[in-house]
Amino acid sequence: MEIIDQSILSKVIKKRKSKSHKGNYGRLLIIGGSANYGGAVIMAAEGALNSGAGLICVATHSINSAALHARDPEIMFLDWHDENGLKQMIPQMDVIVCGMGLGNDKLAKHILELLKKYVTSDQVVVLDASALDLIAQDKNLLLHQAKKIVLTPHQVEWQRLSQIRIQYQSDAANQEALDNLFPEKNAYLILKSSHTKIYDQEGNIFENPIGNPGMAIGGMGDTLAGIVGGFIGQFGAGIETLQAAVYLHSLAGDRIFKDNYIVKPTQLSASLPLLMKKYESQNEEN
Secondary structure, eight states, X not given: OEXXXXXXXXXXXXXXXXXXXXXXXXXXXEEOOOTTOHHXXXXXXXXXXXXTOSEEEEEEOGGGHHHXXXXXXXXXXXXXXXXXXXXXXGGGOSEEEEOTTOOSSHHHHHHHHHHHHHOOTTOEEEEOXXXXXHHHHOGGGOOXXXXXXXXXXXXXXHHHHHOOOGGGOOHHHHHHHHHHHOTTSXXXXXXXXXXXXXXXXXXXXXXXXXXXXXXXXXXXXXXXXXXXXXXXXXXXXXXXXXXXXXXXXXXXXXXXHTTOSSOOHHHHHHHHHHHHHHHOEEEEOO
16 A cells, blocks of 8 residues: 655646646536535535636536526536436536435436446546445446546445445455456545545555544535546546545645634635645646
């Protein structure tokens, strides 16, 4: 197992080319936010936006539209009841982040069925929260054809999906479960805990050594999923990108925690552009 350190940030975060446009920095579709959990998808979207994603569309319940546009006018909205809209949007995007506040009703399951049907082999999919719970209930919902698939469960969600109880979630057991779920070897596992671990399917494990108890608050995982999606859209779907996203999330949280009893996810997201500027490589992205 390797410990992630601060050097990963300058390795991954590249200075932007002077001649570039939003399409160069990732087109993201973020799906989630039922009528009662709109905040989850908005926090994920703000994580993606503030970590640099070039273009973001949020597919969510229509009740969340006003709040989304009031907070983040940079982000597009799609009513997730618009099935034709989803069918058209899904294959157009580079990265799809799905699950935050999605719920577990028939519509949520149908959205996962649409995602499975219309995702292409050129895309990356990040699965979080409710999406993982639905897949745990019905493994037929698990998509395999994407270029890369990133799972971002906390330990209870991973227990449901992997059938490994928390006390038995050893590194070997987690890697075996990931390989069983994805025999195509195209997946990563970001297992969230006080010291989050990242697993690939080549036997590598990376542990995040930072973070703090002030981050133990609702929406923190949603925000991380958005940052992961934003980083993948800009810097590719490699293991170093995931390390940088996880480390940056905790680093931002640690800086806020120095002067605050808790770390609000929205505060964390808002701090990212300045923090990323500090650690950007001086070499332009190729």
